[in-house]
Amino acid sequence: MRLTLRWLCAAIALCLASAAGATSLELLELRRMLTVDEHAEWRGVGRVNIATFSERGMCTGTLIAEDLVLTAAHCVISARTGKLYEPGNIHFVAGWRMGSKVAESRASSIAIHPSYRPRRGGEGTRRGLDLALLRLRTPIPAEIAPPFAIGPPRLVRRPLTLISYRRDRAHALTRQDGCDLKRAQANLLLLGCDVTFGASGSPVFASENGQTRLVAVISAMSESRGQSFAWAVMVDRSVFAEVLARLD
Known part of the structure; x- marks a missing residue:
């Protein structure tokens, strides 16, 4: 997937962008931290913690199978070397809240989408799909942290929720409703969400027939005329299969 120059200039990577929050009162009202009870529904979402001798970082990731976590590709690539981190340096913590967790596991292997182009000194050229899969050393049973199913592309037109x-x-997890679709080009979506550092790799959900489905992954943020937006990569079964095929 190739993006126009205008789109590339508009997309600001989360790990390089300003930490300024949304100035829209409407977005602030739609964004709130989940309570202890509300966390239970989303315990398949967790923190992706990166720790090496010289680098530290965090993103968000989502269980899509007992041993698979979906996140953003730039989260698993070193900005210093432009290469994938060693799997053992990536630690997924499911349901993390105020020092407690439901489960944890280190990665045993990593794969990014074949069209994503990492670059040393930055997190990528955005010419491809900013998606990665982690295979966990120790699977997390579904009864402890239920994985989420991937939804069909049509669901991005429905009301969306960012976790x-x-x-x-x-x-603690933050929920933001009202992340409506502003624009779409191929698999790249512009959403009316306010995001900041750490939210890279976060899942965007839609509901169908009472079932919550994962439809996109947060990649970057931008701001225009005082309003915050999020760039997300739409995930469908074909895109997922392309990443899975590269996973050990």
């Missing part, structure tokens, strides 16, 4: 760990709320 994320944000740098300003790093120890």
Whole structure:
């Protein structure tokens, strides 16, 4: 997938962008930290923690199978070297809230989408799909943290909900409703969401027939005329299969 120059200039990577929050009162009203009871429904969403000798970071990831976590490709690539982190340096913590968790596991292997182009000194060229899969060393049973199913592309037209760990709320999940679709080009979506550091890799959900489906993954943020937006990569079964085929 190739993006126009205008789209590339508009997309600001989460890990390089300003930490300024949304100035829209409407977005602030739609964004709230989940309570203890509300966390239970989303315990398949977790923190993706990166720790090496010289680098530290966090993103958000989602269980889509007992041993598979979906996140953003730039989260698993070193900005210093432009290469994938060693799997053992990536730690997925499911249902993290205020020092407690439902499960945890380190990655045993990593794969990014074949069209994503990492670059040393930055997180990528955005010419491809900013998606990655982690295979966990120890699967997390569904009864502990239920994985989420991937929904069909048509669901991105429905009301969307973002679930994320944000740098300003790093120890509990934040829910943001009203992430309506503003624009779409191929698999790249512009959403009316306010995101910041840590939210990279966060899942965007839609509901169908009472079932919650994962439809996109947060990749970047931008701001225009005082309003915050999020860039997300739409995930369908064919896109998922392309990443899975590269996973050990």
